[in-house]
Amino acid sequence: MLDHLLLSLSLPLFIGLVFSLAFEALLSPRPAPLWHRPMAANVIHLGSWLLLFGLFTLLLQRPWFAVVFVLSLQLVVVQSSNTKSKTLNEPFICHDFEYFWDAILHPRLYVPFFGIGLAIAASSAGAIAIGSFLYVEPSLVSQWSTVLFLQSTGLLAGLGAVLVAVGLRSLGAMSLQPVEDLHRVGLHASLWAYGVALMRSSPPDPLASPYAAASQPSAVASPDSAERPNVVLVQSESFFDPRPWCPEVAPTLLQHFDATFTEAVEKGELSVPAWGANTVRTECAVLTGLAPSAWGARQFNPYRTLSRHPLPSVASAFRAQGYRTICVHPYPATFYMRDNVMPQLSFDTFIDISAFDSSDKHGQYIGDQAVARKVGRLLKDDDNRPLFIFVITMENHGPLHLEAPTQARLAATLPNATWPLADHLRELAVYLHHLGEADQMLANVKTALNERMRPGILGWYGDHVPILPDAYGHFMPPTGSTPYMIWSTQPTPPDQMPAKQPPQDIAANELGLRLFKQVFGHDISNDVIKAEPEPQEQE
Structure with missing residues (x-):
């Protein structure tokens, strides 16, 4: 019976893995091809997919739903990385996950760069997909016993965790240059490696600060404070x-x-x-x-x-x-x-x-x-x-x-620009x-x-x-x-x-x-x- 259940999981698992690898090609800048990456990086990618697929199948009880859900999350990260690379010259890293919460608290600072229309469309599509899969795809628990379901999904997630751990042990340290690291090891491996590096790092030693001695209460200088x-x-x-960068900016x-x-x-x-x-x-x-x-x-x-x-x-x-x-x-x-x-x-x-x-x-x-x-x-x-x-x-x-x-402000900012402004001058004029x-x-x-x-x-x-x-x-x-x-x-x-x-x-x-x-x-x-x-x- 376990064999039948694993067989029913194998097709969505394999197809999801293929799409997961293909989605990395959407990144800009694009990571190196699989055959140019360290073997450990590819092991981490495989382990990441098994771990996520196993966990979300366990949670949702529907393997195809789990595939679409995990791939959708990956697309969000890919789109966020491309937007960040375009605007900040840096791809998405592990530390950026906390900014998703900041985007909820301070949407004006984040959502417009992602694209308000795209954010609404993605949210709507996600809601429709959730409803559709819950209605169309039957739960595996209803077809197989709960014990077998837990064993199979747990086996996949456990195997994925082992592969991730083995890959990270062999991957080596990151350069902490996000563009270089993403290109060298790919998205999944760089996210894991940066997360591990963050957990293993220590805060700077206060005594190493150039202000350490001068910040002591005994460091108060003698001159009268009135001076x-x-x-x-x-x-x-x-x-x-x-002005040195753009000759069209007003010199005054x-x-x-x-x-x-x-x-x-x-x-x-x-x-x-x-x-x-x-x-x-x-x-x-x-x-x-x-x-x-x-x-x-x-x-x-x-x-x-x-x-x-x-x-x-x-x-x-x-x-x-x-x-x-x-x-x-x-x-x-x-x-x-x-x-x-x-x-x-x-x-x-x-x-x-x-x-x-x-x-x-x-x-x-x-x-x-x-x-x-x-x-x-x-x-x-x-x-x-x-x-x-x-x-x-x-x-x-x-x-x-x-x-x-506004046209009235151009005399002080872009005096030679014609109105209406060309696209490349609109944000510049505001700035x-x-x-x-x-x-x-x-x-x-x-x-x-x-x-x-x-x-x-x-x-x-x-x-x-x-x-x-x-x-x-x-x-x-x-x-x-x-x-x-x-x-x-x-x-x-x-x-x-x-x-x-x-x-x-x-x-x-x-x-x-x-x-x-x-x-x-x-x-x-x-x-x-x-x-x-x-x-x-x-x-």
């Missing part, structure tokens, strides 16, 4: 200078940025570990001073680790120097678990979207100028302590295609308008710092380039780096004039260290950072 400058560090959403678009860049005491290009999104990768590097390599497999969403494991940060270093530390982010505090992460990084106060009004919106999100006003009010109410304010803007966050460009608002925010924050009696330091950088696939396809993609600069309200000594300080290209994890040095006049590792005098010998 210390207020410090504002702005992570401007999707900020980069598009970023007037305040140009003036500040000329005056900046430090400036250059910032190498950021993100493209188009994944803001927290850059944000984490800037705040913790740790390069992505220090996180291992946790680098793709380091805030999940930081929500449970605190680390020294540039904020904790400033707090140890007597600063009040504030984070301003005009979006729900729970997104990326920042409500847990920011306290772990030693921010005293976290100001989220609840501190703003609907009238503060400009486009889809809270506008940059509203955020600048908030920063200005914080600088006025400094309770006699210097402030370190870290700002995470939102205005220029995509999806940009949900906004329509450039909001980029102009970021430029005005820069001027407003500088004014707020200049109006205080206390000196001021402004750090400014972009977290990544924007998502503009049509424009990139037409003009060629930019390098992916973003500008950074550190500007001061204090007069610069002649030997340190900006004209004598050529731009320096740095990595994102170096920016906070550069900022600290500009504020205190020495590297963070300098022995000057000592709160208490050296013990004196007793006579």
